[in-house]
Amino acid sequence: MTLQRLPLVRSIGGRPDPAAFHGSAQFRDGFFHNRQPAPVVEQAGRASIARDFARKGSTGRPRGPIPVRTPELPATAADCAATWLGHATVLLEVGGHWVLTDPVWSERVSPATRVGPRRHHPVPMPLRELPALSAVLISHDHYDHLDARTIEWLTANQETPFVVPLGIGAHLLRWGVPPDRIVELDWGQTHTIDDLALTCAEAQHFSGRLFTNNTTLWSSWIVATETASAFFGGDTGYHDAFTTIGDEHGPFDLTVLPIGAYDRRWRDVHMDPEEALLAHRELRGRVLLPIHWATFDLAFHSWEAPIEWLTRAAGEVAVAAPRPGERFGVDGGLPTTPWWHDVIRRGGSGDRPV
Incomplete structure (x- = not known):
C-alpha cells in the first residue's frame, strides 16, 4: 500500500499556540516539562550519538526475515484483545470497541520518504482493512508515533476522533483533520465515547518534530x-507515577509497554525491559504486551536484545509475545513461542516474510 507523499514542510506539522496551555501544570516558560527530572541528551551527547550511529553498521537489524501474520479479526471487537501491528501501533479491543494506537503505516519514520529509519517488516494489514474505529490514540508527536501520511488516510476514510495530548491538535489541523x-x-x-473512557495519563518523555522540543x-x-x-x-522512561496509576485505575487486563530503543544516555526517557516489568507490576497488570521493538532501528542494542531480556527476566509475569499481525485475547492462549530465534538464526518463518 502506497501512502500519499507530502511536502517536507507539511509533514513536519503545525505550530501549537502556547497561550492555550497556561492552565496545564505541565506547561511553563513556553514548554512542557516532565514532573520528575528527565534530562534529554545535550548537544555534545547528540554529536557522540550521531557518530555512533554512523559506525554501528548492521547492529540493530534483524539477521533474517521477520515473520508477519495477516490479522484474523472478528466481526466485532472482543472484551479485551490486541493485535500488534509493529512498533507502537496496536489495534486494541476493549469492551467491544476498536481503538488504534500510534498508527504508523509509512515505510520510514521521518518527515522525508527517502531518508530516516526504515521498516524491518511490512505493516501486517492495509489501512483499508481496519474495522470502524471508536478512537485513534496518539502518545506524542515523534515520527515513529505520529505519521502524517497515515493520519491523512484515516481522516479521509474513517469517522473516528483523534484523542491526543495537548498541542498535537495543531499538527492534525495542518493535515486536514476537522x-x-x-x-x-x-x-x-x-x-468518553459511549461507554468507553479514554484517560490521558503521565509519561516521562519529550516531544518535537524538527528543531524545537517540548x-x-x-x-x-x-x-x-x-x-x-x-x-x-x-513511549516513556520509568517514573514513580506507575504505582499511582495502578492504584487509581488498575488492575489492568492488559498493559502495553515499550521495551526497546534503550540506552544509558537516554535512560530517563526510554524504559529497558526490566523497567517495563516493574511498571507492569506497579500498574497491577494481568498480561503484558511488549512494544517499541522489532520494527525500526532506533538505538544501539541488537535487534533481538529487548525481547530476549524481557522473556528471561519475566518470572511470574504473563507476557504475550506475538508476531507482527498476530491477534490474541487475554483470556485465551497467549502467544509465547520465541519466534525471534528463527530470525536470529537467519532462517526466518512466517506468512509474509520480508
Whole structure:
C-alpha cells in the first residue's frame, strides 16, 4: 500500500499556540516539562550519538526475515484483545470497541520518504482493512508515533476522533483533520465515547518534530469500559507515577509497554525491559504486551536484545509475545513461542516474510 507523499514542510506539522496551555501544570516558560527530572541528551551527547550511529553498521537489524501474520479479526471487537501491528501501533479491543494506537503505516519514520529509519517488516494489514474505529490514540508527536501520511488516510476514510495530548491538535489541523474530530487532553483528563473512557495519563518523555522540543505534551493512555481495561504506555522512561496509576485505575487486563530503543544516555526517557516489568507490576497488570521493538532501528542494542531480556527476566509475569499481525485475547492462549530465534538464526518463518 502506497501512502500519499507530502511536502517536507507539511509533514513536519503545525505550530501549537502556547497561550492555550497556561492552565496545564505541565506547561511553563513556553514548554512542557516532565514532573520528575528527565534530562534529554545535550548537544555534545547528540554529536557522540550521531557518530555512533554512523559506525554501528548492521547492529540493530534483524539477521533474517521477520515473520508477519495477516490479522484474523472478528466481526466485532472482543472484551479485551490486541493485535500488534509493529512498533507502537496496536489495534486494541476493549469492551467491544476498536481503538488504534500510534498508527504508523509509512515505510520510514521521518518527515522525508527517502531518508530516516526504515521498516524491518511490512505493516501486517492495509489501512483499508481496519474495522470502524471508536478512537485513534496518539502518545506524542515523534515520527515513529505520529505519521502524517497515515493520519491523512484515516481522516479521509474513517469517522473516528483523534484523542491526543495537548498541542498535537495543531499538527492534525495542518493535515486536514476537522476540529470536531480532535480531542486534546492534559494528564488526568478523560474523554468518553459511549461507554468507553479514554484517560490521558503521565509519561516521562519529550516531544518535537524538527528543531524545537517540548511544545506539545506526551502521555500514556488508559482505555477502559465497565468490563475491561488496558494501559498503553506509548513511549516513556520509568517514573514513580506507575504505582499511582495502578492504584487509581488498575488492575489492568492488559498493559502495553515499550521495551526497546534503550540506552544509558537516554535512560530517563526510554524504559529497558526490566523497567517495563516493574511498571507492569506497579500498574497491577494481568498480561503484558511488549512494544517499541522489532520494527525500526532506533538505538544501539541488537535487534533481538529487548525481547530476549524481557522473556528471561519475566518470572511470574504473563507476557504475550506475538508476531507482527498476530491477534490474541487475554483470556485465551497467549502467544509465547520465541519466534525471534528463527530470525536470529537467519532462517526466518512466517506468512509474509520480508
